[in-house]
Amino acid sequence: MTAIDGLSTWLRVRRDADWQRAPVLRRVQPATDGFRAWCEGPVRRRDPVRANRLLTAYTLARAAAAHRCPLDFTLLATWQREVLGAAEAPFRVNDAYAKAGRERYGLTPRTQADFAVCLREAIETELPPAARAARAYLDVAFFHPFTDGNARAAC
Incomplete structure (x- = not known):
């Protein structure tokens, strides 16, 4: 069985998508912070240490956003080290493989540089915020930059 190259597929979809037509969402103050509630509820009951790590990384991410820090691999790696409780997150x-080996995320000499370009595009203000958020989430999911914890990094 040959694994599908999910990263190549994502890059084609990313290039061809009409990101300008993404829905423009009205900013609404949520009654509850869903991520925090999830961490404090089911995650904490299952693994309090994991819940604390996720919440600490979340606090760091929100602070970086408030300070308008550009999204880059170094910033992601800072959060990832916190989430994993690891000294490094190269x-x-x-x-990388997913779905029992059916999907592959290829690595080329350009993968890391291509990922950096994609992350820089997260600050393109001419695109709707929902489009930028969705695209950045999927960039992390499909570039699969870390050996472990990419789904958590994408959130």
């Missing part, structure tokens, strides 16, 4: 050095 960019992966091999192809």
